[in-house]
Amino acid sequence: MPDRPVSEFLCPLRAKRARRKEARPGELLQAALDLFVDKGFAATRVEEVAARAGVSKGTLFLYFKTKEELFQAVVTHNIAGLFVQWEQEFLDFEGSTPEMLRYCMRTWWERVGLTQASGITKLILAEGRNFPELADFYRREVVKPGQALIRRMLERGVTRGEFEIDDMDHTLYAVIAPMLFLMLWRHSANACVDAELDPERYLQALSDTVLRGLCTPGARTTLSSPPAS
Amino acid sequence: MPDRPVSEFLCPLRAKRARRKEARPGELLQAALDLFVDKGFAATRVEEVAARAGVSKGTLFLYFKTKEELFQAVVTHNIAGLFVQWEQEFLDFEGSTPEMLRYCMRTWWERVGLTQASGITKLILAEGRNFPELADFYRREVVKPGQALIRRMLERGVTRGEFEIDDMDHTLYAVIAPMLFLMLWRHSANACVDAELDPERYLQALSDTVLRGLCTPGARTTLSSPPAS
Amino acid sequence: MPDRPVSEFLCPLRAKRARRKEARPGELLQAALDLFVDKGFAATRVEEVAARAGVSKGTLFLYFKTKEELFQAVVTHNIAGLFVQWEQEFLDFEGSTPEMLRYCMRTWWERVGLTQASGITKLILAEGRNFPELADFYRREVVKPGQALIRRMLERGVTRGEFEIDDMDHTLYAVIAPMLFLMLWRHSANACVDAELDPERYLQALSDTVLRGLCTPGARTTLSSPPAS
């Protein structure tokens, strides 16, 4: 059953307009996300956000009192429970941990890296200092659960005798860093990277390298035949 | 013994002014670095830079024609200028390539990562798109030489039979990404990282991991006894 | 009956604002013309233009993207736009060419010379070098069409056997120079002219002199009875 408001059925003529009205904030948030990610907070003009959402500048200020409030809404609105699905997949996974790590990286790329969700990370990194509450929120909702998930994977590998890890805390970041890098690369490529970089191949090369570094001699044999993508 | 120029003792009346004039660019560069890193390029007002350096707005423009030129001078002074030394150290280095890589990462951390210079990278990532000339300059003066240096190190390892590298382009980024990560971590710590992260230990763990991934079986034995930091 | 739009009567509440909006560009153009002519282009501050038109600085930039564009609009509105009418009058004119020339000079005086538009010419002469784009625009929109029109009149005279012209290019300027002179005279009277100069009589004397110089013996008889002004 659709979640449209009752009023719509009472007065069908008003339906479309009413629904648009309720959709406004969402359209504005989407437009703002695109622009903030692309141009940063300072360089994004509210007028452009409004135009992209198909409304006038004044209307935007009906929904968001200031530009800063809009920015905060953009970030909070786009940070959702991204990790529910992964949690389940982690529990259900039956293969080897290297495979699991590979799988996880690949799906992360598809679900986050490639989508606009990765733009939020860029935003937080770029503007976080000026929005401390946002940064806290992000850490609580994204950083913590994400790190916990990866940590559990690494621990699974150790437990199963597949990985050899001296310093868990920092090995963790050896996995995270490249993903962060890829997100930034997507949104700031012009500034950072010179050569052509193929994210998929990069992920492949990366997991090869990292895994060779992590794996115990026995487990390393598995790596010689990586599953075809 | 102070390092004031001799002329000062010959003509003490001119001392104060002359010394100020010579010191100006440095003071301005320092003030600019602080503010650029703290607030970003767009949000930093030149007047504030001038004020922090103890001069008026007009004076700043005596030394730097535009805000962009000021930024470029900051980059040159704090990062780009370091490559000369690294180049030389690379040529003079006589140890094994894994050691070289470790040494390079450690000095990079001391000279860039730990200093405010690392904030420049964050700034470029955040605002590069809005200031294409800045991004171009940064890429030309920092990214290119930096990547070239690392690439030559990796190639040295391959040549000497110490490294086994399938995909040079992407392995390159496997080295760069963690350093980038550390820089971002320092300047967006509140946003990214939850646990305490000790950069030195992280670098150690990282190079262990990466090097174990890179090294040929023979060379790997070297890794067991890392040089005392 | 006033020429207010009908919509105003349908929605009187919107009247004042709407009318103001439509009138703005005109008010701004008038204010700009006054100030440009009085103080020159460089010395005129846009804020003063806005103030004279009764709006704020920002409002001016809603209608004209830059100060230069404002100037171009002033030129178009006050001079360049007049050539359409002159072109038509030229095509429709049925009298002799000497009469045509006289008529053209007189209307030029009424429509440009007497109005503040003539101050634009002085401005271009004084500042054209410093604002090449303005000079280019003026030449394209005013000088070229104006010269073309006069040239066609002179050629018409030659074709009809009324004029005898050895050196067309320079004869052209023999006609233009006095008009230029009159414009300068009006806007620099204190500097140039001592005696009282009656522009109308000057034009009369001028066309007498020039025409006597241009006309073939046969055509010259026509001149003895100039049409009453």
Add this chain to the structure above:
Amino acid sequence: MPDRPVSEFLCPLRAKRARRKEARPGELLQAALDLFVDKGFAATRVEEVAARAGVSKGTLFLYFKTKEELFQAVVTHNIAGLFVQWEQEFLDFEGSTPEMLRYCMRTWWERVGLTQASGITKLILAEGRNFPELADFYRREVVKPGQALIRRMLERGVTRGEFEIDDMDHTLYAVIAPMLFLMLWRHSANACVDAELDPERYLQALSDTVLRGLCTPGARTTLSSPPAS
């Protein structure tokens, strides 16, 4: 006997420097004239004037309290008794008045039009409104004597039966206007003129036209054989 100051002979070592010192104002005035004529008052930077005169910005302000004072000095300094020589030549001239007028125009072009003296006219026209005392001065020293001279030439022609002039006052300007035009053309060519204009030929064509307009039928025969330039 040279007009160097006595001090120079008392202390020859100081001679060069002293003479330079006395020459300073002149060098500054020359540099300022060039630049004011070229770029106008507002667009001329005092620093550039100083540089062109080979001194520092501060030195300029030792001689001229403000930029405006410099401008006024430039104009007054360059307006001299230009008409003494012409007066004499007028009295000595023995040919026909048309020849005299031609001669006068040609020498005017050589002595004024082609030299920087014509720049002063442009300056007065362009900036006169903002410097009323200067304009008065110019009118008294230049405009009045110049007009008187021409008027006397025209009257000579009438007296000798060579010219037929209905309206002396305005015919006067028929002669002046083209000369004014030529001066402006030289200093604002880019703004005004499209085609190539050869001043010498223009003066020729002009005097032909004007003279044909002025001359009585009898005198006109003289014009058929203009003296070779």
Add this chain to the structure above:
DNA sequence: AATGAATGAGGGTTCATTCAT
């Protein structure tokens, strides 16, 4: 609720003028 015209506080940059040396 929606509009978009209007505002005005800055921001980067220039340059006449001052003044310590």
Add this chain to the structure above:
DNA sequence: CATGAATGAACCCTCATTCAT
């Protein structure tokens, strides 16, 4: 006298925010 480093008042233009309609 001469210098040139330093100043700060403007200037053009932008854009978040307001408010009459």
